Amino acid sequence: MPANRFHLSWFLQGSSIQAWGAPWTGNISEQWMNPTMFLDLVRAMERACMDYILVEDSIYIGQNWKNSREIFLTNGMSVPRQEPSVVATLMAAATTRLGIVPTLSTFAYHPYLTARIIGSLDQVSGGRAGYNMVTGSSDLSGQNFGLDQLPEHDHRYEMADEYIQICKQLWGSWEPGAIVADRKSGVLIDHTKVHQIDFKGQYYSSRGPLNSGPCPQGQPVIAQAGGSAKGKDFAARYADTIVCSAKGVDAMKAYRDEIRALMTKYGRDPDTCKILFLISPVVGWTQSEADEIQARRVAEAASNLDVRLAQLGWSTNIDFSGFDLDQPVGELSTNGHQFSLAQFLRKAGKSTLREAIVDHSTSGYGLSLVGTPASIADQLDECMQAVGGDGFLIALPDVSRRSVATITDGLIPELQQRDLVRRAYAHEQLRDNLLEF
Ligand SMILES: Cc1cc2nc3c(=O)[nH]c(=O)nc-3n(C[C@H](O)[C@H](O)[C@H](O)COP(=O)(O)O)c2cc1C
Incomplete structure (x- = not known):
């Protein structure tokens, strides 16, 4: 395995109409309810052997402009936006190797519900589920759930700590081998291997066990995007993959070094968490x-x-x-x-x-990338060599079948020819593919 291989994933900005009014978006304004464009996207990603799609989410209609929803509704900005776990399930059905990582906000879903949704996604996808854990950011979203305002920023992370422990314990509430399916004795499940968790926290409690059964991955992959001091600390303790919007090679390296040092402090092997940096390449066939x-x-x-x-x-x-x-x-x-x-x-x-x-x-998030597949491949290679790993998360402001092809059928084949990214999946499950290199 070449030492400089890196991972590539996609950041889809919600299951919303993408880039309303942008070129090459077809009849998206009429066809958006059935997310065929996103299914074409995940099939293209899988053809290009990418690691996972992260489906971003927020649970409110924007009102951060003149205290009005007008500009958000008029321009279709992150609205209409569908429930990510529904779209994630369709994406799982359209693929066989790609990781599927929906976002669920901690204030909106009880941890039992999150463990059940993500656990079920892990089952139906054959071990390809991840959970993008976010604590939310807008009081407007809290108000849709009866809260006047969201808890204060750092407090949200303290609550998230309990939250993730409940999810993890619920996913662990089924011991390996609990399903015996012994036709002779008539026993489907060995009841001694399914346990209550009896978690009583300050913010959340749950009895368990999880009624949806064991996950193929044991524990689904945890994705996180903590950028503040509290956020980084949280990510270093729990994340299997971190998505980061650092700008420039130095900021990326500093972020990665810091997370890896924190992971070591918490007794984790830093190579078990893949940090992906947000980029938005503008790829042309010519400069x-x-x-x-x-x-x-x-x-x-x-x-x-x-x-x-x-x-x-x-x-x-x-x-x-x-x-x-x-x-x-x-x-x-x-x-x-x-x-x-x-x-x-x-x-x-x-x-x-x-x-x-x-x-x-x-300016394209982390790096300024405007060029041909070859020139952008040079830049990505240099960046990863300077940063030390682990890869990139692609986000396009104008998602269309055509712009997706510039990445999956233009840039990625160039990277594959240089052996910088994988040409074939080595494993069936998401965590195994993340840990491959
Ligand atoms: C690539 C990426 C994806 C994110 N996805 C979401 C999301 O779907 N929903 C959300 O509420 N926040 C999302 N965030 C925001 C993070 O959860 C987090 O709040 C942000 O990175 C700032 O970190 P901090 O809260 O520690 O300051 C995302 C951030 C990044 C960089």
Whole structure:
């Protein structure tokens, strides 16, 4: 196995209409209820031997712009958005090797329910389920569940600690070999191997055992995206894969080094958690084709500042509508995604809000990648060599069958020819494929 191989996965921004109005999105506005486009996406990913699809989620309609839902509804921004576990199940049925990782927010699903949904997904997919564990970021989502506001940021992670322990204990409530299926004696399940957990926490409690039965992977894969100090600590203790939006090679390396040191502190082997960095490659068959796509994106962002700022407000929980576009952004804080906001502010520096938001919307997450399959493959290879691993999470702002093909049928074959990514799955289950290299 070449030492510099890395993993590739996909970050799908919710089961929503993607990129309404963008080129090559077909009749998505009429056909979105049946997610055939996402099923085509996962089949293409599996053909390209990618590790997993992470289906992002949020459970509210945005209102972080002039305290109104108008801009979000008018432009179809993360709405309509379907329940990710439903779409994940269809994705599992459309594939045989790809990992399927839906997001379930801790405040919205009791841990017993999460353990049952993810456990069932692990069963129906033959051991390919993961759970993207998020604690939420918007009071608007909490209000859909009867909460005035979400608990404070760090407090959410303390609650998440209990939450994940319940999930893990429930998945472990069936010992291996509990299902004996002995036709002669008529015993299906050995009752001595199925246990109550009797977890009594400060925030959550559960009796167990899990009634949906054992998971093929034993414990489904845990994905996490902690960026704050509390978040990183949590991820280092529990995650099998971490998705990170660090900007630039140095920030990626610093993040990975820190997580690996924390894992060692907690007695975990750092190689058992794969850290994937968010990227958004603009792939053209020639450099000028890629430059043209990128120029169009920048022009589109510059002419749609309200929409772009509303989008940033959505993830940072800040209403930017009253801000002066021609002043520096200044200091801001949030009870939402602290890391996303910190990244935005660091990159913005002294530039005006107008400049900062265009850059933020078009600079492509972790690395600036605008080029041909060959030139982007060079950049990804160099980046991984400098960072030390473990791979990338692809997120496109304009998901369409055509843009997906630029990755799965353009960039990835180039990476495969260089032996930088896998050409065939070695295993049937998600964790085994993640641990392959
Ligand atoms: C790639 C990626 C995917 C994420 N997916 C979700 C998601 O689906 N739902 C959500 O509420 N938050 C999501 N987040 C936000 C994280 O859960 C987390 O709040 C964020 O990374 C900031 O970390 P912090 O809360 O420790 O500051 C995601 C973040 C990243 C980088």
